[in-house]
Amino acid sequence: xxxxxARRLLQMIPVFLGTVTIIFFxxxxxxxxxxxxxxxxxxxxxxxxxxxxxxxGLDVSKWQxxxxxxxxxxxxxxxxxxxxxxxxxxxxxxxxxxxxxxLLAFAFELVVGVAIGLFAGLRRxxxxxxxxxxxxxxxxxxxxxxxxxxxQNVFAIQLGWVKPTVQAQHMTFDQLILPAVVLGxxxxxxxxxxxxxxxxxxxxxxxMRTAVAKGLPRRKVIGTHLLRNSMIPVVTFLGTDxxxxxxxxxxxxxxxxxxxxxxxxxxxxxxxxxxxxxxxVVVLVLVFLFAxxxxxxxxxxLDPRIRYA
Amino acid sequence: MRGxxxxxxxxxxxxxxxxxxxxxxNGGSSSGSNGGGxxxxxxxxxxxxTEPQNPLQPANAMEVGGGRIIKTLFKGLVDxxxxxxxxxxxxxxxxxxxxxQNYTVTLKSGWTFHDGTPVTAKSFVDAWNWSANVxxxxxxxxxxSDIQGYTDVHxxxxxxxxxxxxxxxxxxxxxxxxxxNGPVSYFExxxxxxxxxxxxxxxxxDPAKYGQSPIGNGPYKFVxxxxxxxxxxxxxxxxxxxxKPKNAGIVFKNYxxxxxxxxxxxxxxxxxxxxxxxxxxxxxKSDLGDRAVDQAQGAIQSxxxxxxxxxxxxxxxxxxxxxxxxxxxxxxxTKTVLNGSRQPAxxxxxxxxxxxxxxxxxxxxxxxxxxxxxxxxEGGGVPGNKITVLYNADGGHKEWVDAVCNSIRQATGVxxxxxxxxxxxxxxxxxxxxxxxxxxxxGWVQDYPLNANFLRDVYGTGAAANDAGYxxxxxxxxAAEADKATSVKDTADLYQKAEEQLAKDMPAIxxxxxxxxxxxxxxxxxxxxxxxxxxxxTQVEVKQK
Numbered sequence: 001x002x003x004x005x006a007r008r009l010l011q012m013i014p015v016f017l018g019t020v021t022i023i024f025f026x027x028x029x030x031x032x033x034x035x036x037x038x039x040x041x042x043x044x045x046x047x048x049x050x051x052x053x054x055x056x057g058l059d060v061s062k063w064q065x066x067x068x069x070x071x072x073x074x075x076x077x078x079x080x081x082x083x084x085x086x087x088x089x090x091x092x093x094x095x096x097x098x099x100x101x102x103l104l105a106f107a108f109e110l111v112v113g114v115a116i117g118l119f120a121g122l123r124r125x126x127x128x129x130x131x132x133x134x135x136x137x138x139x140x141x142x143x144x145x146x147x148x149x150x151x152q153n154v155f156a157i158q159l160g161w162v163k164p165t166v167q168a169q170h171m172t173f174d175q176l177i178l179p180a181v182v183l184g185x186x187x188x189x190x191x192x193x194x195x196x197x198x199x200x201x202x203x204x205x206x207x208m209r210t211a212v213a214k215g216l217p218r219r220k221v222i223g224t225h226l227l228r229n230s231m232i233p234v235v236t237f238l239g240t241d242x243x244x245x246x247x248x249x250x251x252x253x254x255x256x257x258x259x260x261x262x263x264x265x266x267x268x269x270x271x272x273x274x275x276x277x278x279x280x281v282v283v284l285v286l287v288f289l290f291a292x293x294x295x296x297x298x299x300x301x302l303d304p305r306i307r308y309a
Numbered sequence: 310m311r312g313x314x315x316x317x318x319x320x321x322x323x324x325x326x327x328x329x330x331x332x333x334x335n336g337g338s339s340s341g342s343n344g345g346g347x348x349x350x351x352x353x354x355x356x357x358x359t360e361p362q363n364p365l366q367p368a369n370a371m372e373v374g375g376g377r378i379i380k381t382l383f384k385g386l387v388d389x390x391x392x393x394x395x396x397x398x399x400x401x402x403x404x405x406x407x408x409x410q411n412y413t414v415t416l417k418s419g420w421t422f423h424d425g426t427p428v429t430a431k432s433f434v435d436a437w438n439w440s441a442n443v444x445x446x447x448x449x450x451x452x453x454s455d456i457q458g459y460t461d462v463h464x465x466x467x468x469x470x471x472x473x474x475x476x477x478x479x480x481x482x483x484x485x486x487x488x489x490n491g492p493v494s495y496f497e498x499x500x501x502x503x504x505x506x507x508x509x510x511x512x513x514x515d516p517a518k519y520g521q522s523p524i525g526n527g528p529y530k531f532v533x534x535x536x537x538x539x540x541x542x543x544x545x546x547x548x549x550x551x552x553k554p555k556n557a558g559i560v561f562k563n564y565x566x567x568x569x570x571x572x573x574x575x576x577x578x579x580x581x582x583x584x585x586x587x588x589x590x591x592x593x594k595s596d597l598g599d600r601a602v603d604q605a606q607g608a609i610q611s612x613x614x615x616x617x618x619x620x621x622x623x624x625x626x627x628x629x630x631x632x633x634x635x636x637x638x639x640x641x642x643t644k645t646v647l648n649g650s651r652q653p654a655x656x657x658x659x660x661x662x663x664x665x666x667x668x669x670x671x672x673x674x675x676x677x678x679x680x681x682x683x684x685x686x687e688g689g690g691v692p693g694n695k696i697t698v699l700y701n702a703d704g705g706h707k708e709w710v711d712a713v714c715n716s717i718r719q720a721t722g723v724x725x726x727x728x729x730x731x732x733x734x735x736x737x738x739x740x741x742x743x744x745x746x747x748x749x750x751x752g753w754v755q756d757y758p759l760n761a762n763f764l765r766d767v768y769g770t771g772a773a774a775n776d777a778g779y780x781x782x783x784x785x786x787x788a789a790e791a792d793k794a795t796s797v798k799d800t801a802d803l804y805q806k807a808e809e810q811l812a813k814d815m816p817a818i819x820x821x822x823x824x825x826x827x828x829x830x831x832x833x834x835x836x837x838x839x840x841x842x843x844x845x846x847t848q849v850e851v852k853q854k
Binding site for chain 2: 030031032033034036037038039040042043045046047048050051052055082083084085089090093094152156157160163164165167168169253254255256257259263264266267270271272
């Protein structure tokens with residue numbers, strides 16, 4: 001197990017370097033001049049533009065910029081935004097917000113999704129199962145913006161239960177519920193369906209018959225034997241989903257004015273701010289790598305037949 | 310001295326207000342109509358804003374997010390009266406000149422910065438010298454280019470030779486002189502721009518740190534900047550200007566999308582709107598009732614011809630351009646596609662600017678398919694009988710570009726298609742480098758409400774924003790004459806003559822003027838907008854709860 005983890009950690013190094021390199025060049029190849037864009041609709045004063053580019057280190061070749069960037073990166077310097085702020089500060093502001101939102105959405109899809117999937121799977125072919133299939137299909141087919149606007153109009157404007165957007169200055173837990181539900185709803189549908197299929201299949205497995213024949217209480221049969229064994233596909237899905245949630249949700253964060261990773265990335269891309277985009281992606285690559293490692297380790301916990309050496 | 314008693318209230322209330330600003334003004338449940346409720350002078354209100362892109366230094370804000378905040382924190386020699394766009398003195402007692410080139414400025418006494426230090430002639434001269442210096446990377450540094458010695462601190466290449474401009478001289482605490490490179494009769498109008506604000510001495514010790522917590526001399530003083538969340542300012546009790554705040558402070562709330570801000574406004578979680586988002590334009594008047602705002606703005610949308618490209622280079626194509634302009638049904642497009650959010654244009658200068666003259670474009674901006682066809686034929690036809698209109702696809706322009714093209718196609722039979730570029734930057738690069746082959750979306754937002762700004766800065770030969778590459782000796786001659794006039798009024802009148810030349814040459818087709826389509830919540834009243842589209846912050850009254 002220890003050797004396996006060490007090997008996986010070592011494998012992360014080339015993956016990390018590769019993605020950072022690709023992202024660096026991709027963001028620097030975006031059309032348009034990020035420095036000139038500071039002037040908006042107006043034409044930039046050439047002398048000022050040149051001075052500005054020099055200060056931002058944009059007046060050297062792309063390869064030189066790349067070397068400078070990588071060098072700074074390993075000393076923990078993520079560079080600065082066009083406005084002169086430290087990228088690490090921007091990352092430090094956005095991630096806590098997104099993490100709160102992601103965990104809430106994750107908890108929602110995990111708890112509700114698995115519960116629905118479990119009941120539907122146990123009562124396969126019954127009314128609850130059939131309505132689950134129809135409703136989850138409906139949920140998957142509704143685009144996120146539509147769902148967001150409907151929820152916002154119904155729960156915030158018409159019923160007035162919550163505020164329509166997240167109030168960044170005074171963010172409270174209840175303001176995050178609406179975006180979290182919208183964010184988690186599509187994954188919830190997938191989780192419910194995956195759980196349902198897995199449960200329904202494993203109900204017919206030999207070990208289930210043995211457990212029932214041993215006379216184990218139903219709670220134990222379902223909780224320990226059935227559910228645990230049925231979780232492997234669900235965990236695989238949830239693992240990658242957690243990474244995706246951490247990456248921020250541009251659409252949902254936009255609708256509910258959440259000042260998280262999605263919004264920050266959206267604006268940075270819009271302004272071609274290579275340093276900011278790269279900074280966020282560097283952190284996200286790490287999140288994804290660790291999430292997938294965690295999923296692989298969880299397999300062994302869930303299914304004792306899986307061993308890592 | 311209307312509102313003097315209220316001003317006293319503001320003075321008395323500031324100590325309390327400082328604490329109150331931190332709480333914001335949301336969560337209000339007041340209802341009812343919007344006329345003349347009791348005013349809470351200690352009340353603060355919130356405004357739909359965006360995160361400032363740059364440190365809050367007066368010459369470093371080109372985008373509205375930082376620009377509006379700077380406007381509340383600083384006050385220059387003069388500003389524009391929000392009701393009619395006319396120039397009025399603020400820190401200046403008088404600005405005198407005999408030749409429109411050499412100015413003597415006399416300051417009023419009694420103005421102080423928010424840290425208590427006095428505003429003197431030196432505060433202005435030092436600030437302008439610093440802001441113009443190319444090394445200090447101020448986005449608006451070229452605003453000082455009229456001043457003698459500008460090239461010493463801001464050379465085209467290399468390091469500056471000096472740190473001060475020779476054209477600026479401090480006489481004493483309340484007097485300084487400005488010498489320009491040549492006569493610029495509307496220089497006083499330029500002085501109303503925030504780049505010409507004074508700076509306190511503390512600024513120069515650490516400009517970067519200052520940019521995070523600025524100290525100005527305006528009606529509001531800085532309280533806090535919570536990045537990506539909000540910027541909070543509070544009324545300054547010793548403010549010496551004519552426009553004393555009627556409220557105790559403003560919270561500039563950061564909204565990444567206008568839809569969210571609108572939803573917050575409808576539910577009274579936001580008090581004053583910047584602009585209604587396109588998807589709510591159709592219903593905002595019924596949603597907000599008499600709290601809806603619909604007003605002309607100092608900005609114009611046009612489509613320009615690439616006069617430098619082979620197709621449009623020939624000198625005799627002006628009739629074709631006029632014909633194309635006549636083929637555009639501006640009334641219908643603004644009403645339907647744009648939901649009434651724009652006003653059809655019939656000149657190259659937006660209304661509200663000094664020197665604006667109605668209908669300078671005349672019949673060429675009136676829809677007339679018959680005459681359009683006739684003019685195009687007379688002019689020898691559109692090159693290739695096809696035009697393209699370049700625009701950026703990320704700015705919501707597709708709908709109206711398609712509508713304009715449809716109108717041209719149906720009226721004249723000329724093939725017309727939109728030419729979308731993925732984003733603003735890439736389209737701007739093509740336009741700036743004069744690589745457009747055909748027509749392009751262009752627009753102009755006034756820097757100051759004077760017609761010269763819409764004309765010389767956009768259509769003068771070699772002007773930075775002359776995207777069409779238009780070069781007319783007649784226009785340049787008339788503009789140069791106008792610049793030599795000794796009063797702003799004469800300048801404006803003479804520029805109207807220059808504008809007539811544009812109707813003859815039609816380098817760009819004026820389409821429509823922008824409008825401020827906004828609104829405010831049940832918590833506030835007396836919300837007015839100026840020609841820049843900004844609310845008159847100091848006049849907003851917060852209602853008693």
